[in-house]
Amino acid sequence: MQVYRTFFKMLMRNIASGLLYLGIFIIISLTVAKNSESNDFTTFNNAILDISVIDRDNSTLSKALYDYLDDCQNIISIDSDEKKWADELFYRTVDYILVIEEGFEEHVRDENYDNLLTSYSAPDSNTSYIAQSQTESFVQNVCLYLEAGYDYEQAALKAGEISQITADVQISNGSGTDAEVSSVSYFFTFLPYVLICMLINSLGATLMAWNRPEIKARTAVSGTGLTARNAGIIAAMTVYSLVIVGIFIIVCIFSYRKDFFSESTIYYGINGLCYMFVCIAITFLVAQLSKRVSALSMWSNVIGLSTSFLCGVFVTRQLLPDKVVAFSKCLPTYWYINVTEELKYFSGTLSREAWISMGVQLLFAAAIFAVSLVIIKNRQQKNA
Amino acid sequence: MSEIIVKIENLVKRYKELIAVDHFSLEIQKGEIFGLLGPNGSGKTTTINCLLSLLSYDKGHIEIFGQEMRPDSYDIKNKIGIVMQNVAVFEELNVYENIDYFCGLYIRDKALRRQYVDEAIEFSGLAEYIKFRPKKLSGGLLRRLNIACGIAHKPELIILDEPTVAVDPQSRNKILEGITELNKNGATVIYTSHYMEEVERICTRIAIMDNGKNLALGTAEELKSMIKNSETIKIHIPVLDDEHLEAIKRLSHVYQCSYSDGVLITAFDGGKHNLIHILDYLKNNEIAFGQVYSELPTLNDVFLEITGKELRD
Ligand SMILES: Nc1ncnc2c1ncn2[C@@H]1O[C@H](COP(=O)(O)OP(=O)(O)OP(=O)(O)O)[C@@H](O)[C@H]1O
Numbered sequence: 001m002q003v004y005r006t007f008f009k010m011l012m013r014n015i016a017s018g019l020l021y022l023g024i025f026i027i028i029s030l031t032v033a034k035n036s037e038s039n040d041f042t043t044f045n046n047a048i049l050d051i052s053v054i055d056r057d058n059s060t061l062s063k064a065l066y067d068y069l070d071d072c073q074n075i076i077s078i079d080s081d082e083k084k085w086a087d088e089l090f091y092r093t094v095d096y097i098l099v100i101e102e103g104f105e106e107h108v109r110d111e112n113y114d115n116l117l118t119s120y121s122a123p124d125s126n127t128s129y130i131a132q133s134q135t136e137s138f139v140q141n142v143c144l145y146l147e148a149g150y151d152y153e154q155a156a157l158k159a160g161e162i163s164q165i166t167a168d169v170q171i172s173n174g175s176g177t178d179a180e181v182s183s184v185s186y187f188f189t190f191l192p193y194v195l196i197c198m199l200i201n202s203l204g205a206t207l208m209a210w211n212r213p214e215i216k217a218r219t220a221v222s223g224t225g226l227t228a229r230n231a232g233i234i235a236a237m238t239v240y241s242l243v244i245v246g247i248f249i250i251v252c253i254f255s256y257r258k259d260f261f262s263e264s265t266i267y268y269g270i271n272g273l274c275y276m277f278v279c280i281a282i283t284f285l286v287a288q289l290s291k292r293v294s295a296l297s298m299w300s301n302v303i304g305l306s307t308s309f310l311c312g313v314f315v316t317r318q319l320l321p322d323k324v325v326a327f328s329k330c331l332p333t334y335w336y337i338n339v340t341e342e343l344k345y346f347s348g349t350l351s352r353e354a355w356i357s358m359g360v361q362l363l364f365a366a367a368i369f370a371v372s373l374v375i376i377k378n379r380q381q382k383n384a
Numbered sequence: 385m386s387e388i389i390v391k392i393e394n395l396v397k398r399y400k401e402l403i404a405v406d407h408f409s410l411e412i413q414k415g416e417i418f419g420l421l422g423p424n425g426s427g428k429t430t431t432i433n434c435l436l437s438l439l440s441y442d443k444g445h446i447e448i449f450g451q452e453m454r455p456d457s458y459d460i461k462n463k464i465g466i467v468m469q470n471v472a473v474f475e476e477l478n479v480y481e482n483i484d485y486f487c488g489l490y491i492r493d494k495a496l497r498r499q500y501v502d503e504a505i506e507f508s509g510l511a512e513y514i515k516f517r518p519k520k521l522s523g524g525l526l527r528r529l530n531i532a533c534g535i536a537h538k539p540e541l542i543i544l545d546e547p548t549v550a551v552d553p554q555s556r557n558k559i560l561e562g563i564t565e566l567n568k569n570g571a572t573v574i575y576t577s578h579y580m581e582e583v584e585r586i587c588t589r590i591a592i593m594d595n596g597k598n599l600a601l602g603t604a605e606e607l608k609s610m611i612k613n614s615e616t617i618k619i620h621i622p623v624l625d626d627e628h629l630e631a632i633k634r635l636s637h638v639y640q641c642s643y644s645d646g647v648l649i650t651a652f653d654g655g656k657h658n659l660i661h662i663l664d665y666l667k668n669n670e671i672a673f674g675q676v677y678s679e680l681p682t683l684n685d686v687f688l689e690i691t692g693k694e695l696r697d
Pocket residue numbers: 383399402404422423424425426427428429430431469546578
């Protein structure tokens with residue numbers, strides 16, 4: 001208890017150097033979040049096409065196809081006079097025109113509908129294919145359901161659902177037409193860099209004071225046992241780190257208000273806690289290796305910057321060379337980013353891989369801790 | 385009545401080739417202020433560190449309070465107060481917090497601890513400085529803080545390793561008085577130093593150490609009586625013939641006599657009225673002389689005679 005109290009007291013005195021990083025971090029994450037928010041929105045808008053659908057069949061199926069396309073794209077009405085369509089397409093009033101001829105529903109069942117769906121695209125349009133492929137996949141799905149014995153109405157409904165899902169999958173593959181990425185994710189993507197810097201600078205300095213040989217010797221001959229002393233130090237380190245992460249969360253709530261209160265934030269938080277233990281372990285190791293307190297800021301920058309660049313904190317992983325990505329699997333930060341990447345497109349449940357990634361981080365923490373203990377043991381033997 | 389508090393048997397500690405402690409044995413009784421006197425590098429700190437199980441040793445057996453001392457003997461460690469040669473305090477904490485921390489490693493009870501810390505501050509005369517960080521303290525005050533941190537929990541056995549190194553005479557006096565007071569209040573004390581005056585002044589028994597060996601053991605009087613020298617007389621004599629020098633050497637109890645730079649140094653191995661005999665000789669032979677000093681043997685003489693070298697470098 002005494003060790004815990006004093007260690008914690010000393011930590012809180014060093015907190016100032018840690019808060020400096022917090023300040024820098026808040027500025028960076030807010031700016032990045034602001035910028036990317038507006039960008040995302042425009043790309044999303046661009047992906048929606050202006051199309052027209054001329055329904056001459058007026059059947060259940062043709063109406064369902066109309067509704068489906070209406071969900072995906074922006075349908076505007078145009079003159080039914082075919083001669084004027086060329087102009088509409090040329091001036092890009094619409095990108096794509098679909099004509100559903102009479103008898104479409106009848107002939108879908110025997111898959112003989114090719115002549116009954118006529119489409120026109122704007123010249124040189126490189127986006128109209130989206131509407132075309134959506135139409136095709138919808139009709140193909142309807143055929144499958146009809147074959148399976150559904151009636152027109154049900155088949156149309158099912159086909160609509162399936163097509164919706166495929167559309168979502170295409171989006172999460174990250175092809176530029178993105179769903180809106182929560183700004184909270186930017187906050188947590190940058191967390192590893194800040195957390196490691198803060199902990200090495202503030203926690204590291206206190207640990208080093210404790211590691212000074214005369215203090216170590218003096219404490220070793222006291223009536224408080226080794227286990228109790230270590231427990232005190234570990235408890236203080238954990239509580240302190242939790243305080244730091246807590247400050248982060250509060251800042252996060254203030255910055256993102258509504259975005260913050262979603263289910264994915266909980267998982268971001270759990271992932272952050274796993275990485276926190278990695279940072280504690282790294283700090284513990286650095287405090288053993290570092291000779292002077294002044295060397296700590298160098299250590300924090302070397303470790304913080306290098307792992308952040310290699311593991312996709314600053315630059316998304318898609319942009320990194322494959323060899324770098326392969327190598328970065330040896331670093332705990334890779335596994336942290338694994339989870340944040342998944343959470344960017346969070347759909348309600350976290351995958352097994354994500355949980356494993358968090359487990360791997362904890363294993364890293366344990367391994368780094370073990371290495372530090374081995375170093376301590378070796379040193380003791382050398383001195384004895 | 386004599387309860388043995390510390391028992392060291394045949395302790396051997398090697399640093400590779402160097403034998404830092406060489407078959408060292410010692411018994412310390414309750415209520416003693418035991419002095420470990422030896423020059424720099426004689427193995428005092430190493431002995432203390434082995435005693436406290438801070439260092440592993442190659443051979444030997446150590447008991448404290450009648451129990452074998454091991455690295456995990458926390459019940460023994462709880463009753464020991466240690467003041468290390470290298471000041472061990474936290475730069476990040478102020479005087480009060482430092483004493484409170486170290487005291488708290490032994491005393492869990494809050495109220496009792498507060499009382500003990502206050503007493504230690506009072507005892508070490510640091511009341512004015514409780515809010516100071518160690519960096520702002522003078523060398524003497526820092527040493528006193530180091531001592532306060534070591535003794536605040538009122539241990540039964542106090543070990544002080546050169547607590548007065550680099551301390552001015554005034555602070556040194558205060559420290560020595562304090563140690564005597566702690567002893568009067570019931571603590572057994574082990575005190576290491578290479579200052580023979582300090583050891584002679586406060587210690588009830590003394591071991592003289594060199595090259596890791598325990599060379600001699602006893603009270604200051606016993607140690608001095610172990611050696612031949614009982615008195616050294618120095619006389620300023622401007623001119624002295626060799627003939628007279630030889631005659632002085634033949635006076636009774638004189639075992640060593642030299643004359644250089646106008647000073648005659650004569651060492652006696654016992655006997656009474658040595659000064660009168662030598663002055664009578666000078667007067668009878670009409671030899672002019674100036675200042676006269678008579679010195680009783682010091683521990684330095686003891687050390688000199690045992691090792692053939694001076695204690696001080
Ligand atoms: N860690 C070590 N490794 C190697 N040799 C050491 C080590 N510590 C001490 N020694 C050597 O052991 C011998 C005894 O050292 P020790 O510190 O015990 O002497 P001391 O009597 O306390 O001296 P001082 O009065 O200077 O404190 C010295 O020769 C010293 O150089």
